[in-house]
Amino acid sequence: MGTIQIRDVPDGTERVLKARAEREGKSLTAYVRDLLNEEAASPTLDEVMIRIAGDEPVPYDPDFVRETMREGRR
Template identity: 85%
Template structure:
């Protein structure tokens, strides 16, 4: 695991994050680490769009879609 240092964090931001961490019963380090992990786990819009662009098109039959919807399998 590596260490990440973030210089020039505004005082108000630090205080807000400390207060939120305290409310969750976490250290500031643990709280910010969780935020970073959540951010890294969520793809960006560009990443999603790149994935969609490389996916094979889905061919569908409109009659099959209508029948499936009628049967409540959607």
């Protein structure tokens, strides 16, 4: 596992994060690690757009769309 050291965190930010960690029964390290893991697991908008751009185009058939909508309303 890697190590990340963060300097120059404002005192207010540190206090808020410590309080949130305490409410969740975690150490500050565990709390911030969980935040970082959540952030890394969520793709950015740019990553999503790149993935979409690489997808095959979906053919558009108006009749198919109308029929699908009719079937969904039954």
